[in-house]
Amino acid sequence: HKLHSKSIDFVLAFPQADLEEDIWMQIPQGVTIESEDGEPRLLKLCKNLYGLKQGSNNWFKHLKKGLMTRGLKPSEIDPCLYLKEGLAVLTYVDDCILVSSDQKAIDELVDSLKNGEEKFLLTDEGDIDKFLGIEINHFEDGSFEITQPHLTSRILQLLGLDRNNEWKSSTKSRLLPSEQIILHRDSEGEQRKYTDKWNYRTAVGMLTYLQGNTRPDISVHVHQCARFSIDPKRSHERAIIRIGRYLLTSRERGIIYKPDTSKGLECYVDADFAGSWQKADAESADSVMSRTGCTQ
Template structure:
């Protein structure tokens, strides 16, 4: 079955009613509740007088492998944090995540120094943070007891709470500092530890951890320490991260977003469209609404679906992480986010058709110390350098 066929055959339910009719999703919800109870996330109590319980909902996600095959059905219980009141249910919420430039730079160093690059995942990371406030939540849908009016008093953070990410990040940061790691002042998600000439590096993106360095000893000590503190999953050599596929060869490390690109093509209904050779049409001038008003132009109406345009351009901007060839086009289109017109929408769709001409194109981080960046095309799982260098 093709990758696009898998995408269209696997549907994620939008409601609990839809999910409850499928045994895979029922099992996923039960697994989630079991994990929460084993983690002592809450205790079931009567709602105290004068207190309000926030709601909860189920979010369903099909996790796919790099080849598009289903890896698992994931049901996540999410608190309706938008009902929380500042100063009562939460206080501070800020939590850093790794900057994308830090991710690419780290992988560039890995390629040039021939370091190993590993990935670890924290199981139910947001549940690890300690909750300081008294927060009450309604019982999860599908797990209420008939005739009782019980609620969950949260003892630990839960996905959806405004402070959940911050509490988890603080706990992980404290753990890393306690074993001798130093936090970068440029990117608070980057930690390093040195022992003479040896170095270990860990980069945090919420619950995804990238680990590298020139010392197998320091790396293993780090993994062991994390395993002793949290429920971790060692994913081995990094292959897929934030929608980016990582492929290694003697030439270096290729970053591409083929899966993301194919999903974009499918979602825009352009799977059967004819590809084009350039992101933007030559000599076409995109104008603003204000310009049209000054010149009396009426043939290019404002879009009704402004959100759809903003979403599409946002996805194109994310694709520029590994596709600098569409950076200019994406930046041009982003200038019309507030009042997009039909011509802007058609131009954005043209970029998608350009991507369709080679969805597996990516960025090669060279193994040479010069750190030359080159375009590369993925064909049958191999790295094929092209002549276009950066």
């Protein structure tokens, strides 16, 4: 749809919010405050400091109020997504992205946040090129691609594959995770744990964040490996390495979104879950399961 975008960062976000109650703290060591009656003194907080247990909630309420007074309403699906006719605002703590088909609507909102009756201290970072570690590349036809090359590089570094040049020139299909990885709790009677060269759970966590954002092509295999995070064996370690080797030859890949006015929905069923979970009978292929229920 060739939408315009802008990224803003709220400077010292938490202290911008008001405290809803009186909060007192002990005087820090090294600071001496004398009192006439000799009784110990306390300090009263004037700002919503980072580290307060209610700090995040105070900032959330403050930002929500500021956006709603400017005509935006939180989405029923995601309370951090605010919508207004022709304008969408997505917040993540002190990071915020604005998207609209009208550049003027974006500029007016940013100006209102900076100079309105209830001002916010913020930095205008211009057109979106990165958000939460996800790189966004824009193309002239209005399409854009999201990638996570830095996270991919960190995963390869964790697995020790960034130093292995053997796989960089190889793009054979045997590296693609197209064949289903069927893992067991004790594969082939294997009793040995993985080698502890790297943290298995850390690798699974990083791969999960990667596949959930920009690399759905590895999602099935990451989920298989995640099932054995409590007690991984050497076979599970080799499966993680296999995924890493595939990423090594495709670290720049991502998802491309193209302008399209169609609203069709395509669903693929019968993914052979029986093969994945070693069940006797295959799952039914005449229905699709979603997070909100099942539909025929």
